[in-house]
Amino acid sequence: MENQKNLDNARKDAFRLIKIRARSEYELYTRLKEKGYPQDILDQLIDELKKNGFLDDLKFARLFALDQIELKFKGPRYIEYELKNFGVKEEIIANVLKEISDSDFKEIFKRFKKAHKADSEDKIFEKLIKRGFDPYTVKKTLREISKEMEV
Numbered sequence: 001m002e003n004q005k006n007l008d009n010a011r012k013d014a015f016r017l018i019k020i021r022a023r024s025e026y027e028l029y030t031r032l033k034e035k036g037y038p039q040d041i042l043d044q045l046i047d048e049l050k051k052n053g054f055l056d057d058l059k060f061a062r063l064f065a066l067d068q069i070e071l072k073f074k075g076p077r078y079i080e081y082e083l084k085n086f087g088v089k090e091e092i093i094a095n096v097l098k099e100i101s102d103s104d105f106k107e108i109f110k111r112f113k114k115a116h117k118a119d120s121e122d123k124i125f126e127k128l129i130k131r132g133f134d135p136y137t138v139k140k141t142l143r144e145i146s147k148e149m150e151v
Contacts, residue, residue: 022060026086
């Protein structure tokens with residue numbers, strides 16, 4: 001009886017958190033643990049949520065990476081660091097980073113450049129590096145964008 005009540009309460013709290021945004025397994029576990037739920041309840045709930053598709057670290061990592069790149073202009077290094085902090089497994093991070101590295105950053109860099117019109121090319125380069133993009137990729141892509149704009 002008490003166990004079922006704990007499980008129901010934990011489920012409600014979990015759905016409240018998931019409703020706000022997607023969560024990693026570790027992040028959800030940690031947040032619920034802080035609320036004082038016992039280990040056995042958390043294990044049971046996490047298994048249930050995974051089984052029913054509400055908790056999926058690969059899906060979470062892909063959504064997180066896409067949001068960071070498209071909306072916040074963050075690069076692969078930043079994304080890797082953040083996903084590690086969310087407790088996402090190394091192999092999942094590697095898969096997501098491979099998907100990212102296969103994508104073309106040209107459109108993202110064009111939008112970033114447009115949003116930072118007042119900045120010099122060197123300043124834009126610096127900002128993109130600080131956001132976690134590879135220096136070689138940034139330099140090469142910015143050159144391509146500049147050549148396109150000359151034509």
